Amino acid sequence: MRFIEVLQNAFKVKDLRKKIGMTLLLIIIFRIGCFITVPGLQDAALDSLAGNGLFRFMDMLSGGAFQQVSIFSLGISPYINASIIMQLLTVAIPYLEKKQKDPDGRKQISQWTRYAAIALGLLQSVMLYFNINGEATTINLFATAGKFDIFTFLLMVITFTTGTAVLMWLGEKITEVGIGNGISMIIFAGIISAGPRAAISLYDLVVGGGIFGKWYFNIFVALAIVIVFLAVIVAVVWMEGGERRIPVQYAKKVVGNKVYGGQSTHIPLKVNSSGVLPIIFAMSLLQFPATIVAFIGKSNATKGFAGFINSFSAGNSWGYVLVYALLILGFTFFYNIVYFDPVDIANNLKKNGGFIPGLRPGAPTADFIKKSSHRITWFGAIFLAVLAVFPTVIQLICSIFNKDLGSINLWFGGTTVLILVGVALETVRQIEAQLLMRNYRGFLD
Template sequence: MFKTIKNAWGIPDLRKKILFTLFVIVVFRFGAVIPVPFLNSTALRGIMNSSAVNSTALGYLDMFSGGAFSNATLFAMSVTPYINSSIIMQLLAVAIPALERMVKDGGEAGRKKMGQITRVVAVLLGLLQGLAYYFYLRNASYGGTPIVKYTQGGAGVFTAFVIILVFTAGTALMMWMGEQINQKGVGNGISILLFAGIVARMPVIIGNLGKYLNMAWTDGSANGRYFFLVPLWGLIFLALMWVIVFMNDAERRIPVQYAKRVVGRKQYGGQASHIPIKVGIGGVMPIIFASSILSIPTTIRFFIGDNKDLGSFWNGFFAAFSSTGWVYCILYVILIVAFGYFYTAIQYNPIEMANNLRQSNGTIPGIRPGKPTSDFIGKVLSKITFIGSVFLAIIAMMPIVFANATGMHNLSMGGTSIIILVGVALETVKQLESQMMMRHYKGFLD
């Protein structure tokens, strides 16, 4: 990877793209430290540092924003509204025939129109999300200190307007920055910004690991186990990265044989090919879906307040759905597998694939065209999806199991973060290699 970046740096055009991408990342990090007016960042940081927030929607928002939300800054909501908008539009494109025709038959114009609709929906979602978080922040306090300042009378209306507007504007600005990276930089813009936000949390994680080592050094009799657990965490982190890299390139290739046909004096077909199906079809999406749904009960409990007695039943219910509860872990695995199949069903249509093969005179050796071919492709997709979903579940559960077994809950590096880090790095390197190949650079693989 580093050699590829070094070779790309030697090409002037790619060097400009890399520098532009780095410039946008620097601007993003500057925006992540510009405070939102009328918010007490010290009080908000005190709430966000509590362990009760780790498995809530606020915890995920803080993770994706690189700590910008806990610091009450311009990019506090990160690109989550845009991600949610993209997911919603993908689902609607499958459910609504008009949108499906616009994407498939509209060509470049149809894709641009779909992109415009996605951006408008993202701004609307950002406005609603900013409104919801304002109402939460207005009623929240830490140690008796309110988070929102000047919320009384007419000043309160102006304060609400400014905070919600800044939240929404930060989301729109990040969306625009991501599009600029797509046009003038290297890699997928939104993914690059997510990558930068997660990497920005690494110093905090390293600092927390250092605290555990300091505890072991100062009081070895009670905390000596951290001398072993901290290096173990590093080894598990590296092992998960290796597994993700291995599974990211894994694929099942369905062999295809094309029949020979003669048109005039020319012969077409007759060659063998294959249909590649990646093991990790859904990528990180099933984990994001499952995490978002399971964070709802904990978020509701957090909004209600931990100091309120709701009765033994509801207290037990919310305790079961905490990140340390056994119900949470079981449902987490089930939902990841279920959403893996759901995302595969959206991306692949076995009947359409079988029809396309028949129209192009292609057959799978040993399988008859038509329904037998679609059934065979469906079985292969089912097996591959199961393997990929179990792999995602293991990656997602490993940090949770480690935290519950060791008590090291404040490392804030889940399976979602690791998959995003590795996936974005691999995708960016592949894009650099493809652009170097287009420029006929001879030594890019040497």
């Protein structure tokens, strides 16, 4: 009842109602685009990649657009990759670092990120064409698989790249006129759309004989999957709200007959300050070598180093789990270094007369904040790594018995839950803030 009451309050506010409506409209446009295939395309669905864990995940993020070879096949991944590159360059190049601190400079960097996303989209479109050309039996009405056709090449590359540009525009529009972060909302919508397929697979596991033969064992497995799924949701919500609070005391100031200051507050250090970004960054980095292999053609994709890359990117080895986990750990600390500046925090405290009890202002305070941040980041990084590799580890264990959980394992896994919960909580907080501004009770009251 409380949830319904809050929703009713949200729709009573004209501005908020308009924002929610625009968000839903733009998401519907995204979903419609996921079902529009490249013009003239015939039997080109990448069914041979169904067993590849990495491409499975890409397909889920794009809402099924990748495997259907729709105009949105690339999803939002070129933009994510461009963001990674720009963030790395911002840390490495002082000129960009200086621009990042200026509002106009940030706008310019955002524009460069868009250009880089289009360039990467163009490159990935070329790679995807060669991948489809090697996998499909018939490309379209004008060409057959395995034979290069300039018309088909241009048609597909332009379509895929344009699809990426449209998705960027949709994401920015959601952020501008809707609720929540646009890019996150598009990813959220893509994952949610894969939910019914996962639920049907879970139903088939129990009713249709499943993958374990005996029905009562399949019911046990299905119940275990649901229980683990709910447990992961609880763990993610708990970790998302987890933080260490460093106490801060402000010195008293006497001005005339009045005393100012003397308040006690705290510096919140979140356990998972980076959210799901390290996982997406790691996925994007692992995706890149696999897409390059598409250039060499299907016949050579199982030979030599290309064969190793192709096999490794499938996500069906313990080596993949190790590399994936290490990348997540690295990106989590990278995010912490880029976006959390203990020296700046210490200087601001000193300027405003604040101090941490038992520590001198300045360098000692900065060192303490830095050490505290690193310690808590370790917990967040390990938590993210465990969540991310959990579905792959379960699949590897099942493969010992020649079993495949398929999309069930992926959709009910930790990464999916983290994205869903993270985006949902952020959206709820934004709606909450809008309601509180107008003296309505929110979700979190």
